[in-house]
Amino acid sequence: MRFSVWAPRARHGVEVEIAGERRALHRGPDDEWFLEVPEAGPGTNYAFVLDGGRPLPDPRSQHQPAGVHGPSQVVDLAGFPWSDGAWKGFHLPGSVLYELHVGTFSPEGTFDGAIARLDHLVDLGVDAVELMPVVEFPGTRGWGYDGVDLFAPHHAYGGPGGLQRLVDACHARGLGVIVDVVYNHLGPSGNYLGEYGPYFSSRHSTNWGDGVNLDGPDSDHVRRFFLDNARMWLRDYHADGLRLDAVHALVDDSALHFLEELSSEVRELSAQLGRRLWLMPESDLSDPRFVRPAASGGYGLDAAWADEWHHALHAALTGERDGYYRDFGSLAHLAKALRQAWVYDGVYSPHRRRRHGRPPVGLSGHQFVVCTQNHDQVGNRARGERTSQLLSVERLEIAAALLLTSPFVPLLFQGEEWGARTPFLYFTDHEDPALARAVSEGRRNEFRAFGWDPEAVPDPQDPETFRSSRLDWTELEREPHQRLLRWYRALLGLRRARPELRGGRIEDVHVTHDEAERWLVVLRGAVGVAVNLAARRRAIPLARQPEELLLGNGAPVFGPGTVELDADGVAVFSVA
Amino acid sequence: MRFSVWAPRARHGVEVEIAGERRALHRGPDDEWFLEVPEAGPGTNYAFVLDGGRPLPDPRSQHQPAGVHGPSQVVDLAGFPWSDGAWKGFHLPGSVLYELHVGTFSPEGTFDGAIARLDHLVDLGVDAVELMPVVEFPGTRGWGYDGVDLFAPHHAYGGPGGLQRLVDACHARGLGVIVDVVYNHLGPSGNYLGEYGPYFSSRHSTNWGDGVNLDGPDSDHVRRFFLDNARMWLRDYHADGLRLDAVHALVDDSALHFLEELSSEVRELSAQLGRRLWLMPESDLSDPRFVRPAASGGYGLDAAWADEWHHALHAALTGERDGYYRDFGSLAHLAKALRQAWVYDGVYSPHRRRRHGRPPVGLSGHQFVVCTQNHDQVGNRARGERTSQLLSVERLEIAAALLLTSPFVPLLFQGEEWGARTPFLYFTDHEDPALARAVSEGRRNEFRAFGWDPEAVPDPQDPETFRSSRLDWTELEREPHQRLLRWYRALLGLRRARPELRGGRIEDVHVTHDEAERWLVVLRGAVGVAVNLAARRRAIPLARQPEELLLGNGAPVFGPGTVELDADGVAVFSVA
Secondary structure, three states, rough: OEEEOOOOOOOOHHHHHHEEEEEEEEEEEEHHHHOEEEEEEEEEEEEEEEEOOEEEEHHHHHHOOOOOHHHHHHHHHHHHHOOOOOOOOOOOOOOOOOEHHHHOOOOOOHHHHHHHOHHHHHHHOOOEEEOOOOOEEOOOOOOOOOOOOOEEEOHHHHHHHHHHHHHHHEEEEEEEEEEEEEOOOOOOOOOHHHHHHHHEEEEEEEOOOOEEEOOOHHHHHHHHHHHHHHHHHHHHOOOEEEEOOOOOOOOOOOOOOOHHHHHHHHHHHHHHHHHEEEEEEEOOOOOHHHOOOHHOOOOOOOOEEOHHHHHHHHHHOOOOOHHHHHOOOOOOHHHHHHHHOOOOOOEEEEEEEEEEEOOOOOOOOEEEEEEEOHHHHHOOOOOOOOOHHHOHHHHHHHHHHHHOOOEEEEEEEEHHOOOOOOOOOOOOOOOOHHHHHHHHHHHHHHOOOOOOOHHHHHOOOHHHHHHHOOOOOOHHHOOHHHHHHHHHHHHHHHHHHHHHOOOHHHEEEEEEEOOOOOOOOOOEEOEEEEEEEOOOEEEEOOOOOOOEEEOOOOOOOOOOOEEOOOOEEOOOOOOO | OEEEEOOOOOOOOOOEEEEEEEEEEOOOOHHHEEEEEEOOOOOOOOEEOOOOOOOOOOOOOOOOOOOOOEEEEEOOOOOOOOOOOOOOOOOOOOOOHHHEEHHHHHOOHHHHHHHHOOHHHHOOOEEEEEOOOOEOOOOOOOOOOOOOEEEEEEEEHHHHHHHHHHHHHHHHOOOOOEEEEEOOOOOOOOOOOOHHOOOEEEEEEEEOOEEEEEOOOOHHHHHHHHHHHHHHHHHOOOOEEEEEEHHHHOOOOOOOOHHHHHHHHHHHHHHOOOOOOEEEEEEEOOOHOOOOOHHHHHOOOOEOOOOOHHHHHHHHHOOOOOOHHHHOOOOHHHHHHHHHHOOOOOOOOOOEEEEEEEOOOOHHHHHHEEEEHHHHHHHOOOOOOOOOHHOOHHHHHHHHHHOOOOOOEEEEEEOHHHHHOOOOOOOOOOOOOHHHHHHHHHHHHEEEEEEEEHHHHOOOOOOOHHHHHOOOHHHOOOOHHHHHHHHHHHHHHHHOOOHHHOOHHHHEEEEEEOOOOOOOEEEOOOOEEEEEEEOOOOEEEEOOEEEEEEEEEEEOOEOEEEEEOOOOOEEEEEOO
């Protein structure tokens, strides 16, 4: 077993501590320290010691069996008995993703618990799961964006073996796996990277403090750290892609942006592995650069999260206008989102007080990931309400119909398919009392500013906040959950049956609407979707003659160039 | 006369003060304040008053007759009697630029003083002058990068009319005019912009403090301010292009980078005006994005300053290895610079401790501005030595030959053409005593860190520091200045006569060198340049048979496939 670590900030020496015994590492070129320890192997717990200080986790620890402050453990990732030799990857364009939080998806809150629920996803008809961050974060309850051991699947979820089993089980069922990775910051507790080297730099600041050092002195090593991390999920855990959290906070002024280097390396790895791998940035910049190919000056990523699609739909259906919803709400906004995902494509945004974004010229719908809700849009509300707690069943069905007939890559949030009534709250498990208090108070104060009674805001640190966010699978036995699940299954089935619904040509999406009369019609090839958001039954004009009702509610009745629908009715139909 | 100003930070009101009398402006939409004052006109001095405070210069002042803290003056820019109606612009590719500091170029230190010296430039054979920043900065002595009234040509140089006369006189002589503009910061004294609105933002930090607000709330107005500034030089002052100072400090994370918007607007303006306009960024990023067209994901600027060309040449000829010269020095570095301007094209830079830059794939040599010295490379030395104080006349001739036979856009620094022995020192004229002291001490301390005796570092505030930096035109009557001037004229004449020297195809530049034997040969089409940097006369092998000596020193003698040269000899020759 060879231990090695990049530690330019070690002045005198680096040791590895195993079973209480410390042994000095040799200094190699370029501040790489190393030591062969023949008797160590899989299962050996160890820590590094810099300049005779306290034991620290390995920056590249693959397992933290006792949490973020404890020892690292040697893992034999190559020893897993994979059964997915026939898996050739999944094809993102035309697919539907399912966002899943391991800790709350199943009653067990583990990778193995999730395996037990995979057949439900197969029956539902989605193509891939997207796992919220799975790496070691402080404590046992958390969303995962506070991760600090970026190479170690969380011990409470089942550690490295558990994740390998989950990916293998997904592949056995034909499901792809996307892993959400956070490269823009580390969590506030258990981050020892700065003791080893300049992983962070005050040259760039982010919402979380100093930015990651992607372009300063020694940044080649820092970039390698994250590039190797990406490779690990794709190669050693057989993941099919990565969701890249908040890439606008990955500030890199160098001539080769980290994301372009990442996409280039992942493309090479994809060729080596013989399966297509996918990179999906979350960005609030509405900048086509992220998904344009490198030859066109882009970073070559595959599909960008497009939150504005969500905001346009959410504001139109709920009537909410707080915060960033101020920029949305009209059917014109929604129509633009349905056509091109980005509403702000260079036009003035009142909420941002400036022009924002640029037109997605030449992009395919398959380069946008859209949703009617996700962990952020639900969990960043004071009380974590899903749309099922904000909208009627009829409006939930409208939302699902617009999502699943769109030319984009739809993403469902766990439980959405049955209108789960459990909230998805912000929960944490910080062990440091001062930090725990700061998080609890921070959350209360954040919403106090918006006029909330602090007592009504669940405490992130309260274990009950976490428990109440777990999906309640018994809901599936009751209405209206069964009705909604049938609706989602039918829409997903329709999407599989009608190639024009899976296609990505946004030029072929035609949307008509009437702001005053509150209706909207989407035409995509031979399929149309009509939505009546008025308070009464009415006839909606159609540009093409409807042929057959494919799916609907609100008692659709077709006439010559029209469809009549109840209030909050929706019809999906073929056209002549 | 209509006064108007964008002043979102005015809470109660904005007034204009004329001859001691204050009149209230009306508030228009979007925080634009305005007032018609019929009796005001060209020559009227005025100031704005926010919320009843002290009088402030107009952010868009076109003239500050009494300096940065004094009143603004109304100017009739359109009233100038232009005589350049036949001027159709100059063509940057193949041209040679001449960098000029108005305050030190002529004994008078004014725009009119510069006019009196233009015939020298015509005789020399350059194509355009590049004016170091001309806008109002504190005091009367300065490089110009501390400008604060970005629309006002400096009163000490002759104000708006003076600059118009200079441009007109240049055009009359067939010389183009490039204006150096500083959009990345304002000087430390006299900057009142922040009282009017959010021109700056702590979201981005630069070496000079808060960055310009190009992407935060209200940034549309800030961008408009700089875009209108660029338009003014090109339209109202008939400038042919802009040099954009330190664009790496123009941080803009929005989807449409300010520089792309600028290049797009300037392209439109160019079509309106019927003459080609040029944009030349100074950037230390070695990133092709700045000069790639927008269709390839670039910002569409024309030619980027490439300091690495200078560094490679300087380190090879002087033997200096301090600071960033550490990354240069070998003939291999120089050969790479001669081939593609950027030495660091993605390879590891020891000075930066990281990989830097990317290859200039697909770029033309005409997209790089290179020099053997410029205001920064000279003036940022403790004692402001030009290369004429560091190198023998023979090596100055070698430098000039490599510069003026290159496929790039050569830039000469005022006086270089005759090996001026006057230094170009860092000089300032801050009136605020605390700031003046800080600048003087800062300069001393900066060089103390490099082992300099502080007493040996000229004081920027001392008027003598400025005076000693003035060109001494009487040098032109003496040797070796006359010899050098003949050499430069001959090289420039050769460049005009031989189209292959003006061409920009870097693929056709072939460089051979021998590190140990200290020789280097450049072949460009039918022209070759051989350089002997060894300490003795020697034969240098040539890949193609020399035909005719075009220009040379060091007693060149051609043999079969060789040229023999004295130590520090150089031969420019045609090949068969």
